[in-house]
Amino acid sequence: MKMENPTPIQWQFSERAQQLQSSVIREILKVTVRPEVISFAGGLPSPETFPVERMRAAFDTVLSKQGKVALQYGPTDGYGPLREWIADSLSTDGAKIVPEQVLMVSGSQQGLDLLAKVLVDEGSKVLVETPSYLGALQAFSVYRPEFVSVPTDDHGLIPEQLGSVAQGARLLYALPNFQNPTGRSLSVERRAALVETCARLGLPLIEDDPYGALSYRGEPLPKMLTMNPNGVIYMGSFSKVLTPGIRLGYVVAPVPLIRKLEQAKQAADLHTAQLTQMVVHEVVKDGFLKEHIPTIRKLYSDQCQAMLGALTEFFPSSVTWTTPEGGMFIWVTLPKHIDSMKLLDEAIAQNVAFVPGAPFYANAAEKNTLRLSFVTVPPAKIREGVEKLGKLIKSKL
Amino acid sequence: MKMENPTPIQWQFSERAQQLQSSVIREILKVTVRPEVISFAGGLPSPETFPVERMRAAFDTVLSKQGKVALQYGPTDGYGPLREWIADSLSTDGAKIVPEQVLMVSGSQQGLDLLAKVLVDEGSKVLVETPSYLGALQAFSVYRPEFVSVPTDDHGLIPEQLGSVAQGARLLYALPNFQNPTGRSLSVERRAALVETCARLGLPLIEDDPYGALSYRGEPLPKMLTMNPNGVIYMGSFSKVLTPGIRLGYVVAPVPLIRKLEQAKQAADLHTAQLTQMVVHEVVKDGFLKEHIPTIRKLYSDQCQAMLGALTEFFPSSVTWTTPEGGMFIWVTLPKHIDSMKLLDEAIAQNVAFVPGAPFYANAAEKNTLRLSFVTVPPAKIREGVEKLGKLIKSKL
Structure with a gap:
């Protein structure tokens, strides 16, 4: 049934794909x-830190007790008990986060892709730190924004420098804790100033926080999310505190944005593996982290x-x-x-x-x-x- | 540290997001x-068909023997031995498929998203069956194509109807086996005619085949991929023959397209869970299916x-x-x-x-x-x- 000598296709890639690298x-x-x-x-995180035996036991438990549910299609927004756990773990006395604000994603990278898909048009102004996380630049680039680099110093992004460049921008992307690539952290004062400035400008502020838990001394600095849960989009991940190979992260945002991201996720991959979410919940629910x-x-x-x-x-x-x-x-x-x-x-x-x-x-x-x-x-x-x-x-x- | 009464953000969604449903x-x-x-x-497939115990045993084996590799970041194109297995299983005497033609994706739905991302510009003509798979329409819609419905009858898509509408189209999306939603199959003669017509027109033909293995009588009809491996983009999935909750599918295409899809996948979610791919390989490698x-x-x-x-x-x-x-x-x-x-x-x-x-x-x-x-x-x-x-x-x- 094979065709004889068909002409090879001349691939015509989309404009966005032509610039992909x-x-x-x-x-x-x-x-x-x-x-x-x-x-x-x-x-990559050190494999020495992977709780392999704990994960093995959790897969065993979930598949033994709830195998048919774990292996079936699941809801696009994610596994309910894990979303609850995340909402609880992010809530503070002053700022209550509810599960409806949590969308499970296939690793933080997918969160970046979905956020840009939903918030960025061609030519939209997108503000990033100088320098910024390469994977974010890559994810955003697909949607062909105009990047504006916000100046930074040893204490991270300088909020005062924002006013002059933020006009009409669609989002500001920041990595406040032990930033990739610089290892720098944003001071508490600057966090507060940044949150206030963004709220004043009506500018969505993305707080990407894969490393926040990995503080060498004492407790991590307060999250910007807790300073303004209605204006900050928080991104978390299990990659650096548990294991990256399972591809599990989450986006926390105001509900109208979560609903839109959920629609985008449904079109992108239906949902994140139910089994993985149930296993991670099994691992973390009793305080293992x-x-x-x-x-x-x-x-x-x-x-x-x-x-x-x-x-x-x-x-x-x-x-x-x-x-x-x-x-x-x-x-x-x-x-x-x-x-x-x-x-x-x-x-x-x-x-x-x-x-x-x-x-x-x-x-x-x-x-x-x-x-x-x-x-x-x-x-x-x-x-x-x-x-x-x-x-x-x-x-x- | 919480802000007092910040103004809620007025979300400005991208044009593509505004039409998402x-x-x-x-x-x-x-x-x-x-x-x-x-x-x-x-x-949803019937959970009665999920080989739960087999999956449990495979997670146990992979995590026990190769836990640290399975839980680490993996390559964007996928787990090598599984890509080899897929290439072998699709190869026929006349048409050899090589692992470099295989990209692992987080469920077929992601394959649809990546294909449209890489092949479709706003206003591009995209040809689909009448009716077509809803999830594909949803995935493609994000990139705002002009859909053209190709006529079908009880034997599926009518190849002769293609010539008049295919001019300038970026792709034809077809589901030849037990189509979703109609349950119809494309006859062998029509498969050959469709492959030839698309090759002549230089039109990429997507063969989405989640149900192909679920033939009630005898062996499935020949895949269009094997009729022209240089012009057909084949999409497969483990969702209907193993379990959907793990989110694992694959795209098989000529290498230049696979390379571009791989770049798009890297920006979208880095890679598909390494652990899941290793487990599925463990399950299928000795002929379990x-x-x-x-x-x-x-x-x-x-x-x-x-x-x-x-x-x-x-x-x-x-x-x-x-x-x-x-x-x-x-x-x-x-x-x-x-x-x-x-x-x-x-x-x-x-x-x-x-x-x-x-x-x-x-x-x-x-x-x-x-x-x-x-x-x-x-x-x-x-x-x-x-x-x-x-x-x-x-x-x-």
Whole structure:
């Protein structure tokens, strides 16, 4: 029945698809799977932190007790008890979050896609931090916005700089805790100022918070969501506190927006796996994260200290870096004349990898920056990798 | 820290979001969860067919043996061994499919979303069957195409009718096996003619095949993919042969299109759950589906016969219906003056539900049609429900 020599199709891609590109990070990750490479490139959490046995037991319980429900199609907005658990865990004395404000998504990345799908037209102004999370820029780009980079300093985004650029913008995207890529956090005062400014401007504020729980010292700073539940869109994820391979995140927003996002999700993938949601609920419902998260904090904090020590020891004084108080990343600024993209080729030849900073800028990239992740590399290897990188940088001075 | 009386945001939705609507089916399903309702409305497979114990054992095996890999981020294109299995299972003597042509997606619905995202601009002509699968219309609608309905008859889509409307179209979407909603299948001759016509026109042909394996008699008809692997985009799913709640499907297409879809998927949700893919591979790799699928065919065939018998017994002679040779649906055509949407309200009042036909038409709906699913209702209840519906219809004559 096969056709003889059919003419191959000339694919005509949509305008939005023509500009799609593969993430630089994922391309780099393909290179760095060689076991001899010390990779500071990944944004992956450490598999040492995955509660494998706990997950195995939960799959067993859910499938044994409620297998036919767990394996059937489920509601688009998500598994009710898990949405309740999330709403409860985000509620504070002053700000009550209800389950109707929670939409379960197939990882935070899907939340970004759905938000842009629903809020962004071609040419819409979208405000992002300088630099910003690459995956968000990628998700938003599909809908062809005009990106506006809001200035930042060591304390994160500068709310005072917002007024002049926010006119007519559709959203502001911020990552206030241990930001990807810089590791910086937004101070409490700035959070309050940002929330107030956005409310005054009628500007939807997206608070993306995958790393918030990973604070090395004491309790995390208050969420912007709790400062104005009617104006802030909060994004959470189980990827960094449980495991990323199950693809489970959530968007918390005012109900009119959730209803619209739910319609978009229905068209995009009907719903997120019911089984996974039931299993995660089974794992978290009795307070497991309260015991588990401190073990992740400890591991990451120790490895962060190892990297900060090695940077001080091996990097020349003309290089600066951030000192994160949580999360997974350190941001390095090289002397102006060093292009980190070019440096990467030489580093990989010496079996060390990192992510160049340029792709994290929506506009006017600072090419002398790079991102280091310390969470999947043991301290001795961190030292070895940073030493190699330090020598390489010194050879460029 | 909570703001005092912030002004609620006036949400400005994107143009594409303004036209988004919730699926009629999912709205109806919400009404029909009452246990006293005999529902022929669902598109859900029967939970009796879910191999719960087999799935439980496979989760146990994968998490015990490869837990840390299964719970980590994975590649965007999918889990290699499963892509290989799919490529092998689709290959025929004449047409070899390679794993590079396979993209794993979070259920077929995501395949539809990604295909439209990558192939459809606003106003692009998109060809669909009359009637067509509602979920596809919903997924494509987001990208605001101009739908063109291609005429069909009892043997499915009519290839000769294509030439006059296909000029400049971006894709043709067809569901050749036991179509949703009609239960009709495209004959072998028409498959060949359709593949040839599309190749001649340079028109991408989407072959959506969730029900293909559910043939009641003998082997399924040849796939259009195998007639022209360079011009056909094939969509498969584990939802109807294994379980839908895990959300796992795949797109098979020429490599240049797969690469573009992969970029779109990366922006949309990074990748489909690695754990789920490993578990499904564990379940299917040793031929489990060869034993399992016949049990589904038998169940659905018996219930289909029960429904066809009841229709003959209780429906008036002015009503006609399709006689499917596989799959999950029967399509009913009422006398012209009966609007099935209005009939539904009365049916629900009598605790019987179905899906009105109108939403399945991209243009010019035939309001006197409806879809019946027989797979989740036992034969005695099928008889009871059809009898009630028959009386209701007779009361309108």
